[in-house]
Amino acid sequence: MALPIVHHPDYDAESVPDSHRFPMRKYSLLADLLRERGETFAVPAHAPESWLHLAHDPAYVTAVLTSSVDAKAARKIGFEMTPAIAARTRASVGGTCLAARLAVEHGAAVNLAGGSHHASYEGGAGFCVFNDVAVAARVMLEDGLCRKVAVIDCDVHHGDGTASIFAVDNHVFTASLHCEDNWPRTKPPSDLDVGLPKGATDSDYLQALDSFLKGAFGRSAPDLVFYNAGVDPHQKDRLGLLSLSDEGLRERDRRVAEACVGQGVPVVGVLGGGYEKDASAVARRHSFMVDALAAATAPQGRTAFSSPH
Template identity: 55%
Template sequence: MPPLIHHPAFDAEFDPAHRFPMRKFTRLAEILVEDGLVAPGGFEVPAPALSAWLELAHDPFYVEAVLTQSVSREREKLIGFPVDARVAMRSRCAVGGTLLAARLALEGGLACNTAGGSHHAGPSGGAGFSVFNDVAVAAHVLLAEGDVSRVLVFDCDVHQGDGTARIFAEDPAVFTLSMHAERNYPTEKARSDLDVALPDGLEDDAYLALLPDLLDRAIREARPDIVFYNAGVDPHRDDRLGRLALSDAGLAERDRRVIGTCRERGLPIAGVIGGGYSRDIEALARRHSILHRVAAEFG
């Protein structure tokens, strides 16, 4: 089994009535143990991200505000929840988890976080349930430390990865691809290196038919040393905040094609779970576990 990363702090213990289904992180980890995908105590546990790492992608004043729980009300409104001590620690650990997944992927070819994909956080701060952009920070750290020289971000969350696009807008070392619902959040889109805007109601076959050419083009143009894969499950037909119509089988085949293509070409790939929104935590957590089940096929 490829390494799986989890930290108890991924769950900041929101009220179950909150729009953001925070409990899914705890339940996802439980399911992975219950179903034998990881042994009890078998998760790789990340360290919280250092402020110096976070400042590679975000304004230092914003980073300091998060770490001292002094984020403005205006910024908290953009994020969608107050940034208290638990949220700050959760966000640091999620970044640490994605960085650890990337480092383990460089060693063994594939690793997956049980959080991550907070792609709406941009250079100036958080937005859209995203406090820190874990993929952007991890990519910056790997580049700064000389572990890689080129990065591909392959983002299949139903919402555009606008924060990631803005962070790397002037960085030729990072190629950003966002495959998202055209009419979904955010209203004001950024410009990724490659944006694929999809019509409402798109189903499995039409979605999957796009992947071979997109993967080929992105890998050809990015020439990456590592791929960060955002496997958001909000393209699912039952997602509360999505506008597409993929099934569980469609999501699994999407993950299989992305991971399979990268592994066939010898590219390390780090998976993050991205978005997924439902009041039914059990169904949602199992949907997120599709990424880890498919990753097991490539162990």
């Protein structure tokens, strides 16, 4: 079977203008790019409120769903809390939960959103409203579909919300490979943290990645992986501070995909960050993760699609 891909039209919240630092159109642009290649999508349901309570303060969840988040909290998140944003984030969480179930069934799956790793139990931050991976991990564990989860976070920013949510949860191993000099300034410890210096290049990054993956799998022995494939380590990213090329990102995604498949562990790919002004360039880079998982899980003798360099 082809790699399962999850998408919901609500991922692209029209209330966020193109002038915003967060390139919201990347979600619809990525979906269009994949449709042009003949891909079809599984459509998730919006996450029910009870699922959101598995990782977030119920009072905060209610405030988001009723568009009553106070102004200070909304500024910390970076979005005005509108009904469209609430619908978008519930769809994104539902998408990661569906992708997790599909990954367990098929070996891998992708949500064409997600990776909102700055959202903590108390509330959102850094363009992250609800922590979709945290919710999905808790749903999968509660439903008995896995026993040990690893979160492999390669977004350029430290996965602080995820680390704090699972700080005392032995069922979830959190690992973050990020730019140490970047936001957030306060980084609660993950189970495994590797911080790279500002300006790190492809070779620096990939060398660190190999050790990072070895450590993550060696210390966690997961039966489900969530892979945050943020493309903000790219050299043109406005918020990244690292210097990876397109080729470096492709190779990163290939190594992560092959490491998970080689260990026989189902993997859920989520998009994470990407902040270049050109939303179409960001969308194209996000497709690298889709290509890598498709190639790594393709049946022997069948060639998965790979985008041109």
